Amino acid sequence: MYKIAVAMNPIETLDPTKDSTFSLMNQLQIDAELLYIIPDSLVLDNKIVKAKVSKVSIDKLTEPFYKLSKTKEIQLNKIDAILFRVDPPVNDYYLNIAHILGKLEEGGILVINSPSAIRLMNEKILGDCYSPNTLPSIISNNIETIERFVNKHKNVVVKPLNMMAGKLINKTSVKDKAFKKKVRQTQKNDPSNFIIVQKYIDVQKYGDMRIILYNGEVYERGLLRFPKKNEFRSNLAQGGNYKIKNVDTKMFHHLTIVSQILKNNGIYFAGVDVIDKFITEINITSPTGLQEIDGNTNDLSSKVARSFLDLIDQHKS
Ligand SMILES: Nc1ncnc2c1ncn2[C@@H]1O[C@H](COP(=O)(O)OP(=O)(O)O)[C@@H](O)[C@H]1O
Ligand SMILES: [Mg+2]
Structure with missing residues (x-):
């Protein structure tokens, strides 16, 4: 035992x-x-x-x-x-x-x-490090810098660097009257807090795919989550719904390399979030989704264990 x-x-x-x-x-x-x-x-x-x-x-x-x-x-x-x-x-x-x-x-x-x-690692920064395609994003606590980025990319999401389950994540744009208020909220009302600002991807169209990496491998089926009506956050905790989908072959090969790199650095279990062809974050603290991916089986959970x-x-x- x-x-x-x-x-x-x-x-x-x-x-x-x-x-x-x-x-x-x-x-x-x-x-x-x-x-x-x-x-x-x-x-x-x-x-x-x-x-x-x-x-x-x-x-x-x-x-x-x-x-x-x-x-x-x-x-x-x-x-x-x-x-x-x-x-x-x-x-x-x-x-x-x-x-x-x-x-x-x-x-x-x-x-x-x-x-x-x-x-050493940060879940949101890891997404940017290992995305196969570069999603325009900045990490800053400077409102002018953030404003310039938003002016360039029009629609963006602002996210804290250390949360989960869609908490304190906002969608905003150049036209949004509540822009500064939303940024401040994401900064937890402390202007010294750094946040990540990413170009908005059409998540309603592509969904947000959770893919599990374990011990240098990639599980072949993922959880494709879609936001509920009038919401852009696909997290199940925010009312998102989901279907099970095979991981795209190209992404599977890319993530196999990522999984091996993470394993060599002591990350044996991770949950990658992919929207369209971009990795938006890599959860390494307490990745979720096993029960939903497993459905009535224990296939993934037993493999990870x-x-x-x-x-x-x-x-x-
Ligand atoms: N760049 C983006 N464009 C559009 N929607 C996004 C983007 N990044 C995140 N989201 C939405 O916000 C949700 C939560 O973001 P995520 O980065 O996965 O953080 P969390 O750790 O809270 O899950 C995602 O499920 C997705 O629906
Ligand atoms: Mg996520």
Whole structure:
């Protein structure tokens, strides 16, 4: 039996019918003892990482869907791997968790995904780095610079650099009277906050395709999401609907290279968002979509879980 600890959001907040952490744990528990790290119990005690943990088992059909054993504090250096699945925002709180888990990584424990990579990379900037075609975009906190970009590209989206699920993302244009207000909102009312501004792509026409990368591979089917009426954000959390589609051959080959590069940098699991021929972001903190892509099967979830166990085996040898 493998021993895997999961750093995640409070377990009671998960929806077992939709959550990707749930489906990963559900597959992993077949071969591994899972330890749930009690949120906010992580501590770096001199050089030793400790946390309060409970053995956890999950089952969609029971109420509640999880069973926890009595909690005890342990040193986390005695386990096979940590699954790091805390949701954004990637703020100080998040980066501090990454710092502490990073100490385990330095000590030779496999952490999926690598906390040092999480500290170095940014999900929105990664999109720009690895898109096969360049989508005009800037990252700035300067309203004049942003205004110039919008004047050039007419319709744009403004996004915070550290959020998820479509939060604080706005569509705006040169003609938009609320332009400055929307920019400020995306900046969380702090003008020093950098944001990403991207040229608007016709997402109603193309949809936003979620493609899963795992352990240097690309899953061949993705989740093509479309926004609901009067909305441009396709996130399921924003009411988007979806269909399952095969990944375009050219994009598949491109993403295979991206997946290998990410793996070499400690990112073993990622969710790429593609609109038309552009990668708009690469989720590396807690990618979602597994349950929707799987439908009534466990095909993708079991492949991803299996790849994590393979990584543990390779890591030990
Ligand atoms: N450049 C763009 N053009 C048009 N729509 C976009 C663009 N970027 C993002 N969107 C829309 O906003 C949604 C959320 O953006 P995304 O960059 O994926 O951030 P999040 O991390 O919040 O999912 C997407 O699902 C898409 O519908
Ligand atoms: Mg997205």
